[in-house]
Amino acid sequence: MTEHIIELHDVSKNYTRGVETVHALQEVTLNVSKGDFIAVVGHSGSGKTTMMNIMGCLDHPSSGSVILQGRPIEQASESALTRMRRSAIGFVFQQFFLVPTLTVLENVTLPALFSGNHTNGRSRDLLEMVGLGKRLNHLPGQLSGGEMQRAAIARALVNSPPLVLADEPTGNLDSRNADMIMELFEQLNRDGVTIVLVTHNADIVKHCERTVHIEDGRISQ
Amino acid sequence: MTFFKVALSNLKRNRVRTLLTGLSLAVSAATLTVVLALDRGYSSAVTDDLVNKTGIHLYITKEGCPIEAASVIAQGGLSPLYVEEDILARLATVADLEAILPFKLFAVTTDDGSRTDIFMGVTDAILSMKPDWRFAAGGWLKEDDSVVIGADMAQIEFLQVGQRMYNENFDREFTVTGILERTYSQDDGTFFVPLATAQAMVQREGKLSAVGLKLADISRMDLVQNQLRALMPADYFVLGSKELSEGILQFFGATRAIMIVMVFVAFIISVFGIINTMLMAVLERRREIAYLKCVGAGRLDLVRLITLETTSIALAGSAAGALLGMVLSPVAGNLLRTFLVAYVPSGPIARPEPMIALMAFILCSIVGLACSLYPALRAARIVPMEVLRND
Numbered sequence: 001m002t003e004h005i006i007e008l009h010d011v012s013k014n015y016t017r018g019v020e021t022v023h024a025l026q027e028v029t030l031n032v033s034k035g036d037f038i039a040v041v042g043h044s045g046s047g048k049t050t051m052m053n054i055m056g057c058l059d060h061p062s063s064g065s066v067i068l069q070g071r072p073i074e075q076a077s078e079s080a081l082t083r084m085r086r087s088a089i090g091f092v093f094q095q096f097f098l099v100p101t102l103t104v105l106e107n108v109t110l111p112a113l114f115s116g117n118h119t120n121g122r123s124r125d126l127l128e129m130v131g132l133g134k135r136l137n138h139l140p141g142q143l144s145g146g147e148m149q150r151a152a153i154a155r156a157l158v159n160s161p162p163l164v165l166a167d168e169p170t171g172n173l174d175s176r177n178a179d180m181i182m183e184l185f186e187q188l189n190r191d192g193v194t195i196v197l198v199t200h201n202a203d204i205v206k207h208c209e210r211t212v213h214i215e216d217g218r219i220s221q
Numbered sequence: 222m223t224f225f226k227v228a229l230s231n232l233k234r235n236r237v238r239t240l241l242t243g244l245s246l247a248v249s250a251a252t253l254t255v256v257l258a259l260d261r262g263y264s265s266a267v268t269d270d271l272v273n274k275t276g277i278h279l280y281i282t283k284e285g286c287p288i289e290a291a292s293v294i295a296q297g298g299l300s301p302l303y304v305e306e307d308i309l310a311r312l313a314t315v316a317d318l319e320a321i322l323p324f325k326l327f328a329v330t331t332d333d334g335s336r337t338d339i340f341m342g343v344t345d346a347i348l349s350m351k352p353d354w355r356f357a358a359g360g361w362l363k364e365d366d367s368v369v370i371g372a373d374m375a376q377i378e379f380l381q382v383g384q385r386m387y388n389e390n391f392d393r394e395f396t397v398t399g400i401l402e403r404t405y406s407q408d409d410g411t412f413f414v415p416l417a418t419a420q421a422m423v424q425r426e427g428k429l430s431a432v433g434l435k436l437a438d439i440s441r442m443d444l445v446q447n448q449l450r451a452l453m454p455a456d457y458f459v460l461g462s463k464e465l466s467e468g469i470l471q472f473f474g475a476t477r478a479i480m481i482v483m484v485f486v487a488f489i490i491s492v493f494g495i496i497n498t499m500l501m502a503v504l505e506r507r508r509e510i511a512y513l514k515c516v517g518a519g520r521l522d523l524v525r526l527i528t529l530e531t532t533s534i535a536l537a538g539s540a541a542g543a544l545l546g547m548v549l550s551p552v553a554g555n556l557l558r559t560f561l562v563a564y565v566p567s568g569p570i571a572r573p574e575p576m577i578a579l580m581a582f583i584l585c586s587i588v589g590l591a592c593s594l595y596p597a598l599r600a601a602r603i604v605p606m607e608v609l610r611n612d
């Protein structure tokens with residue numbers, strides 16, 4: 001039996017907007033196995049981000065259950081959730097969210113700081129890996145978009161999470177930089193990291209071994 | 222990499238804001254230090270003058286209220302009530318008194334209002350009351366028209382020993398017999414003349430402002446005070462110099478109240494300023510904070526981070542302010558000297574002791590830290606979902 005790193009069971013998510021209720025996700029069931037490389041695709045507003053947030057324990061489902069590494073997250077306290085996120089999941093967003101006043105190296109080390117690790121040896125190695133070995137002491141403002149996203153990926157990996165969730169990581173990048181990022185994800189996946197990424201880009205889907213289509217809050221295949 | 226490093230980098234993000242926040246606390250700390258130094262300093266300077274330095278332990282007056290008495294005795298204030306000279310005969314019978322100084326004190330403002338001269342009619346007894354007095358030139362009073370002048374008066378009037386001095390208010394001429402060395406007290410600006418001369422100048426022959434008494438043994442103070450009360454006519458009062466200085470300190474009460482209000486206002490302003498700026502600093506990077514939560518920052522981590530930011534400003538600002546207060550309080554003391562309506566003491570008015578600066582520093586740091594709590598809690602309450610807000 002393959003081990004599931006995260007499972008969604010009949011997950012629905014409703015948002016109320018004024019009088020109207022938006023069914024952003026409807027009874028979605030999805031198992032992500034260790035080592036998966038999944039692309040989530042679908043039209044704008046179909047519920048991709050909503051699903052990613054629920055997978056990342058950033059948001060609670062309206063109904064259904066989420067099981068992260070064998071543990072249901074419904075009953076988990078906020079501090080338990082924080083710990084689970086910290087050790088299990090790395091996030092990469094379309095916006096890079098680098099702290100502008102910290103150097104690249106410091107930005108990457110930040111998640112380690114919150115888990116009580118003050119050393120930066122791993123951050124250096126990761127930045128080396130993403131090709132920013134010579135930019136350690138630059139400020140984010142001195143980097144290009146592609147470089148910032150590579151720094152953000154290094155940061156997502158610093159606590160060695162088994163799962164990386166990336167919501168449109170190449171959305172702000174040109175195709176050359178997008179390819180570079182995708183090659184990085186492929187390499188990570190080869191090294192055993194499970195990756196779920198949202199994209200609009202058909203070229204990118206080709207890199208992924210499994211594709212999940214979402215339409216009106218439902219998985220269509 | 223440490224939390225402190227992250228906090229510092231956040232402070233660098235908006236240097237002007239950080240500087241202003243620190244400055245507002247520095248102003249509070251400096252004001253507090255100055256006010257405490259002045260408050261402490263004035264009290265001890267007055268007490269020094271009236272209790273510790275003068276040999277006068279008790280006063281006989283007709284004013285029951287120590288504040289009124291203080292204004293008459295310390296500044297030559299006008300009072301319709303006079304001590305009769307014949308009281309001295311009764312005092313002479315008291316064995317415990319080492320010296321008895323009857324005096325007549327009055328202040329005259331020049332016609333153009335530019336200066337107030339203080340005349341004090343005294344007897345030789347004053348020499349045993351003021352053991353610190355030294356003559357810069359000449360010596361003690363000799364004739365009825367003799368005058369001994371304080372250091373300031375000698376300087377202002379260009380007077381030397383042996384010179385004649387004319388006073389237009391009283392149309393009188395005096396001969397300077399002595400010039401006192403500077404005492405940094407009211408004596409520096411006083412003309413000392415023989416008692417009878419002073420009484421004649423204001424047509425109050427046989428009348429005194431008050432009588433100062435020096436005790437042979439200060440431990441018998443209560444006893445002597447009671448003995449004197451029994452001896453004096455019913456409308457006379459026996460005041461300890463302590464009560465007198467307390468009377469003067471009550472004059473100072475209004476000035477003190479203003480200073481305390483100043484400190485209070487400075488504090489309120491900086492408290493709201495700091496809360497407001499830190500809150501802005503938090504809300505302005507809520508997405509970033511939300512992202513920190515995504516990457517594993519717990520509530521406590523954020524509280525720690527934000528309080529660390531504020532605390533760094535608070536500590537730096539308070540320390541700078543307390544030091545500034547130490548440096549400024551002598552200046553403020555001299556300024557206060559020129560504004561004081563009450564008694565101007567001889568010693569320094571400001572006493573910027575390290576304990577005062579330390580107190581101001583600690584208090585302001587605590588205030589700064591307290592100000593950081595609300596913004597810190599707001600930061601902790603930001604949910605990771607905020608990262609996705611589209612605005």
Ligand SMILES: Nc1ncnc2c1ncn2[C@@H]1O[C@H](COP(=O)(O)OP(=O)(O)OP(=O)(O)O)[C@@H](O)[C@H]1O
Pocket residue numbers: 015016017022023024042043044045046047048049050051
């Ligand atoms: N906080 C919210 N409040 C109300 N409605 C919301 C909220 N978040 C999302 N929605 C709605 O839920 C639906 C799904 O949104 P979601 O962001 O998951 O779409 P998406 O597939 O990520 O779209 P895109 O490709 O444009 O990023 C949309 O109709 C959206 O308007």
Ligand SMILES: [Mg+2]
Pocket residue numbers: 048049050167
């Ligand atoms: Mg989306």
